[in-house]
Amino acid sequence: MPIELKMPALSPTMEEGTLAKWLVKEGDEVKSGDILAEIETDKATMEFEAVDEGTIGQIIVAEGTDGVKVGAPIAILLGEGEDAAAAAKPTPAVKPAPAAKKEEAxxxxxxxxxxxxxxxxxxxxxxxxxxxxxxxxxxxxxxxxxxxxxxxxxxxxxxxxxxxxxxxxxxxxxxxxxxxxxxxxxxxxxxxxxxxxxxSAPAPAQIPDIPHDAVKLSSMRKVIARRLTESKQTVPHIYLTVDIQLDALLKLRGELNKGLEPRGVKLSVNDMLIKALAVALIEVPSCNVMLAGDQLVTFKRADVSVAVSIPSGLITPIIAGADSKSLSAIANEMKDLAARAKDGKLKPEEYQGGTASLSNMGMFGIKQFEAVINPPQGMIMAIGAGERRPYVVNDELTVATVMSATGSFDHRAIDGADGAKLMKAFKRLVENPLGMIA
Known part of the structure; x- marks a missing residue:
């Protein structure tokens, strides 16, 4: 009998998705493992594979349709000897897709x-x-x-x-x-x-009569807007900022890159900051936490989510166990994750989870900023640009390469004093980088 192909749940938190593109058409024969469609979730575009073999008898949801609920039928697969007429019956029951267009009418x-x-x-x-x-x-x-x-x-x-x-x-x-x-x-x-x-319902804002372009929000952008709004509304943020001298770290980075050149590995400052944050989280476990209802969960491993800007928004691929990984391993993994993030090819487990986050805007010349916590994580580290500034070293005023780092902490789970301990440990590790690789 005909088989209904339903919108799959491609991540644990997925409730709906966008059927971005069909890779098959009605009448095509498919077998198990064939890629049928590309589905856009809130974080990535993922491939939908066939489980059974047969013939595509009917495509119910057109490509480009967003807001398709998980479990909603999207196509009909016919078995051997079945014809397209057998697939016509389920169509009326499956047509709730227009619900996604409720804004129009x-x-x-x-x-x-x-x-x-x-x-x-x-x-x-x-x-x-x-x-x-x-x-x-x-x-x-x-x-x-x-x-x-x-x-x-x-x-x-x-x-x-x-x-x-x-x-x-x-x-x-x-x-x-x-x-x-x-x-x-x-x-x-x-x-x-x-x-x-x-x-009087909250309609879209009235657009002034000014020449403009209007682009429909992607699923990712909608989720970013919702999650960040929830974070600022429900999580009491406390911000702690320290100035950190980078000269020792920059010197060590140069020496390590010379040694790693034959292996084709090049460390970035961000790779070393990921390591420093991970080690600091293990040193100060009271900040490597999340609030889960009436429980405070303390993690024994530091999985650092790293903010990566992509055309459709922002995604946070995870360096799992960054506290125990070598700098070269972090560099290789981060390079791979960032490339696949920009292509929308990350697996859910590669961007969901994490015990804390790091967001670096130094490459844009931003001196200092306060990042929004990514719930249910307990903190995020915001990194500003390293720049030459007047700085006191050994009680003498000199010029040094200095950056500002700001930790945003969930004050429900992390006390200000514990946040200060983490910032102190992070500063010490960056200014004395041999301590994080020993």
Whole structure:
């Protein structure tokens, strides 16, 4: 019988993706292992492989469609002897893809959203179940966070989850202070009042009548915007800055690169700073932590996420166990990760996780900045440019190569004194670099 090919979950946190490109067309024969499509997640473009063999009978989701939910059918695979007519039947049930276009026609959102049908079927019971005996509305933590950010009144919604619990899908199409379109259908009497609310929904900013270009946000850019907003809203940042003399590190780098030249390895300053941060995190384990609900997790290994700028946004490939790796190994690994990051070819495990982050903007001439923490990590180190400055060395004023480094710490998990210890250890290791490679 025909097999539904569904949008795969290409990372543990993936909820939806963009079907960037089909590499097959209807009528093509495929076998297990063939690449069928390229799917854009929030961090990378990944290949979707066939598991079974057969013939592509129908492509349900066109390439370029974004907001395709994980598990949604995207194509039909026919077995031997089956024809395309067998694939036509599932199509109506799979066409919720237009839900991704709800911004273009808000009024039509109710009949398209699958959640709306479920809500109307359980409306009275769900609304009663959604409110507990103490008057609190039952909703998942994610649904509550989205409702808080968008100003949606959960009490006005009906839940399609277990026991009437409000879940993320129930918020699709909901307006600030109002119920989702499905809720309007449940209470016809409220429709006249609901119409003005829909007009006052947070629409895209009015673009001035000035010549301009407008580009649709990529999945990555949407996730970056959401995660950084959540970080600044929910994580109390504390910032600690130190000035660090780089002359000894630059001298050692030059000597090491001469020795590594026959092996084709060239160390960057950033490679050495990754190592210094990793060693400092092991020296000050109270900063190598993350907050996980009511637990404080302390890691015994330093996996450093390194911010890399790519055309579609920012990604943080990870140098796992950087505290125990040689500088040459870090340099080779970082070169490979950065190249594949820019091509969108990183595997999820290569950019998800990490115990702390490092962001270096020194190559752009930025003297000092404060980076936003990448939750659930507990800290991020922001590196400024090394420049010749007046500096006191051995109680004498001289000119030295100095950079400013600023640590951003999650003050819920890391006390200011512990953050200061990490900054002190990082400064010592950079100014006395033999200590990190001994």
């Amino acid at each position: 808000p009024a039509a959102a109710a009949p398209v959203a699958p959640a709306a049908k479920a809500e109307s079927a359980v409306a009275p019971a769900a609304k009663a179940a959604a409110a507990s005996s103490d008057g609190r509305v039952k909703a998942s933590p994610l649904a509550r966070r989205i409702a808080d950010q968008q100003g949606i009144d959960l009490a006005a919604l009906s839940g399609s989850g277990p026991n009437g619990r409000i879940v993320k899908a129930d918020l699709e199409g909901a307006q600030p202070g109002a119920a989702a379109p499905a809720a309007k259908a449940e209470t016809p009497a409220a429709s006249p009042a609901a119409a003005p609310v829909a007009v």
